[in-house]
Amino acid sequence: MLQTPEIPIATFEGLVFGPRSDMPIWQQIRDHILGLIENGTLRSGSQLPGETHLAARLGVTRITLRQALQHLQNEGHLTARKGVGIFVRSPPAIFTVRDGHPFHENIETHSEPITTDTRFVRREPASTQLAARLRIPGGANIIHLRRLRLLGEQPVYVNDKYFPADRFPDFEALYAERQSVTDVFRAAGIAAFRRVETRISGGFSSADEADNLRLTPGTPVFHLNARNEDGNGRTIEWTSGCWPLTSVEFVFGAPEK
């Protein structure tokens, strides 16, 4: 078990689902649990009682309870892990991401610190699709970097970056030093570079993405794709990221502030 802070016994009792109420029971349960999350009774990372127990405590069927739980999962408030349990995963705030700005500039003050988890850096041959995106010959080598951004212990962003391998012979060593792609660019003699195109689309999290972001697979997400060029108009980076739908807002063309 990851962590199972004690949940007050009576937390889930005491609800009245009178037939008087015109709101469906599952919605009342949803709202009640959401309230417990937002007022801090259920902290991020804590585990809920098992569905069977919880349903019994609430006096409803497991199916009715699951209706509520599924909505909360879609909205990114809960994560279910088969054979393990259901956990609270509420990002305490919404990120505001400004296009083209370094990640850390985007983060307003939050209660929890932002950390970066580098999952791997490796070299591999480019797929034909990726080669086209990087404007390099098919089959040429690329550097593939995957990172995770966390708010406290909660992952909020997975990001895959791809670089033409021949431009950065010492990528791994340079990156290991500072953990910063910008610094690698500088060290490679690329002082000026800019984001030339950003694409945002929507979808539903794959098993892989869900695993990284600790979401239930199928949860709606943003997909972000962008291309960076150096000062000479050559593509030096393709980035491909995934955010939970409910935890980010993108801002484009925002002036100073």
Add this chain to the structure above:
Amino acid sequence: MLQTPEIPIATFEGLVFGPRSDMPIWQQIRDHILGLIENGTLRSGSQLPGETHLAARLGVTRITLRQALQHLQNEGHLTARKGVGIFVRSPPAIFTVRDGHPFHENIETHSEPITTDTRFVRREPASTQLAARLRIPGGANIIHLRRLRLLGEQPVYVNDKYFPADRFPDFEALYAERQSVTDVFRAAGIAAFRRVETRISGGFSSADEADNLRLTPGTPVFHLNARNEDGNGRTIEWTSGCWPLTSVEFVFGAPEK
């Protein structure tokens, strides 16, 4: 009944949900129906058989069938209307929207024509929030324009635009002529204007949005907010739109093509 093209009787039979298969039954049903939509057997706008009949035909419980249907609704392929029926609503393609470009430039060639449905134009006092967004005094009057963009008969975008009323005394008459906001700006002596800020966030469709877009309420959507300024840096438009998550891709900073 809106329109109920005949659906071949055997369309839904013949599926084998062997326990051999490792994929859940509801997923197989989902994929099967999606296949029928994509290969044109189920045309956009056509009605499905009732859940009871369909479940019987497929040899599963209604609940199992509903599991499949709910996913298809989330993905924007189906719409359920209580007391009426379930209808196919698949946009035949994904829109690519470039920031700051007029809407019609964004639409690549599609099989169906794009049309615009102006729902209303009216004047009303600004809420404090809206006044701040338009940089006008609280309580000042605004013009509120709501439009719907349709692909064939399928709505794909709802859009609310707000303008400071005192800048456009003849808005209604001018707009009625050409149905174009750009033309109204020109007629008002505003030759140059530009989009200064665009925000994109995600959410779940409200009852209102779902009604306009013919989605099942709760379906994931994009929310788009943007501000336009005239050549003198004065705000002349605030726009607020809603897209189904799966039918659009946003492009920012894209160069010519």
Add this chain to the structure above:
DNA sequence: CAGTGGTCTAGACCACATG
């Protein structure tokens, strides 16, 4: 009125992860 989708119950078996 009849038919639709929305909600709910009371069971059951399974695959999975953990100890």
Add this chain to the structure above:
DNA sequence: ATGTGGTCTAGACCACTGG
């Protein structure tokens, strides 16, 4: 071996929409 969430069944009543 135990407990978890994931799937599935066979019923039922309701609110809503349309003719």
